[in-house]
Amino acid sequence: MESLAPTSILPPLGRLLSTPGQKVHQALQGLRSVYFPLQRSAVFIPTAKGPLAALKASHVKGDETPRVIDSGYASAEEDEDEHDDTTTTIDGRISQAQKSLRPTAAADDDEDDPLELLRGDAFERSFAIKWLTGFMSRAEPWIASVDEGSAEGTLRSELLEDAIRILSAFNGDDDEAELVELTRSFSFVTSGEGSTSPVLIELNDAPVSAEDHTSVGLQSWGSCILFAERLCVDTQKYLADPRPVEERGRPLRILELGAGTGMLSIVAAKVLSAMDPPPKIVATDYHPDVLANLKRNIETNFPTTAKNPSCPIEVYTLDWESPATQAPFDKPFDIILAADVVYHPMHAEWIRDCVSKLLLKPTETSSGGVFWMFMAIRSWGRHEGLDKMVDGIFRCPEAKGEEKGLEEGEGQGEGEGKQREERERRLVFTSQENVEKQGGIGRADEAGYKFSKIMWL
Incomplete structure (x- = not known):
């Protein structure tokens, strides 16, 4: 019987760039057959005739089953596992499962099932989880090394999704949960006056649920990283107080929508740490697992001590479709931040309506609050074109047509015109x-990405 032990079937990560997608597919199928035989792969291997057409045909229109959404840049620096495809040893160790799967001259009918022995081998299981985690961190250059429009490029992207599904399935076992989480460290350059020290952040990226697409906030996404870089480099531009000087006696109020791992809120708290009075920063999300991980990340970056007994960031649940009205949402926010928060056609409308209720309104002396939104442009897949929907929601009305009627009409009193405005x-x-x-x-x-500044008109 051919060995299905992970240490035998998983290709070396150090040579991933030269590994074809078909080989990775076979390796993932081997893992699935051992540990999760009932889980179906979402990867379709095209035939020689019309590979791209075959790939597209494999996705049934109208199938709304949530697919695993991967951040694509998990940055855990795993050691290069340069094991040979034919070797059965790692660091001089031979796993119990591999020994059991070696052919013997005579096998007793009542011998233990080799697959059961393999599933129970903690060393092999740990190796599989470590390989999947390392594969995630190296997948981006592997995918980018081929034409993204080719059958191989499409296959590699699908394999990344498939690997996340398997990794998430491993996470269903409480004994292995901690092994599949990634602790990521970020260092952002600053350009603030009198300080050249980088902003250091440590975040926990947890696996995305294979069953619930709303848990995408468990990982740090590209839009969030690029937005955070800008907050550090040009704090005065992106976190500038929009209020008139005479109204700055109260704390600046900052809200993050879809905070996920909390990167933007944590960066804002760090770069504004010297502000007096200190800003009130509220990080929000919806999924319970995301909120738990968000709190964990904030506590990691702002541990409470006798000297610093309070945390500069508060965490709350926020439903965009039906936003809360109690504190802290009973008062408007001066600045609202959001990075890569639209994953459904309705999200753009919900966010617009939610921000409309929570963002500071204009006055005679102020133009109101500012909403900064950083969004990925996805060129294919289930989220293709969502950036265009956001553009349609927030586009500026034409000089004529939509804008007509905003001015005070004939016969209207000044008070009535102001209310209509x-x-x-x-x-x-x-x-x-x-x-x-x-x-x-x-x-x-x-x-690519779109970085938008949104205000009241």
């Missing part, structure tokens, strides 16, 4: 920048 106010793009994709950041389906 308040009702007709809308959130629109005041600027939008196209940001190029950077090597090593972002997943395969991201062609």
Whole structure:
């Protein structure tokens, strides 16, 4: 019987760039057959005739089953596992399962099932989890090394999704949960006056659930990393207090939507640590697992001590479709931040309506609050074109047509006209920048990013 031990079937990660997708597919299928035989692979291997057409045909239109969404840049620096395909040893060790799977001259009918022995081998199981984690951290350059429009490019992207599914399945075992989490360290350059020290952040990236697509916030995404870089480099631009000077006696109020791992809120708290009075920063999300991981990350970066008994960031649940009205949402926010938060056609409308209720309104002396939104442009896959939907929601109305009727009409009193003006106010793009994709950041389906400043009109 051919060995299915992970140490035998998983290709060396150190030579991943030269490994074809078919070999990785076979390795993942081997893992699945051993540990999760009932889990179905989402990968379709094309035939010689019309490979791209075959790939597209494998995805049934109307199938709304949530697929695993991967951040694509898990950065755990695992050791290079340069094991040979034919070797059965790692660091001089031979696993119990491999011994059991070696052919023997005579096997008793009542001998233990080799697959059961393999599943129970803690060393092999740990190796499989470590390999999958390392594969995630190296997948981006592996995918980028081939034409993304080719059958091989499509296959490699699907294999990344498949690896995440298997890794998430391993996470279903409480004994292995900690092994599949990634602790990631970030160092962001700053340009603030009188300080050249980088902003250091440590985050826990947990596996995305294979069954619940709303748990994507368990990982740090490319948009969030690029946005955080900008907050550090140009704090005065992106976190500038929009209020008139005479109204700055109260703390600046900052809200993060879809905070996920909490990167933006943590960065904001660090770069504004010297502000007096200290800002009130509220990080929000919806999924319970995401909120738990968010709190964990904040506690890691801001441990409470006798000298610092309070945390600069508060965590709350926020439903965009039906936002809360109790504290801290009973008062408007001066700045709202969001990075890569749209994964469904309805999200853009929900976010617009939610921000409309929570962002500081304009006054006679102020233009109101600012909403910064950083979003990935996905060129294919189930999230293709969502950036265009966001553009449609927040686009500035034409000089004629939609804008007609905003001005005070004939016969209206000044008070009535002002009330109508308040009702007709809308959130629109005041600027939008196209940001190029950077090597090593972002997943395969991201062609670039849009960074938008949204205010009241």
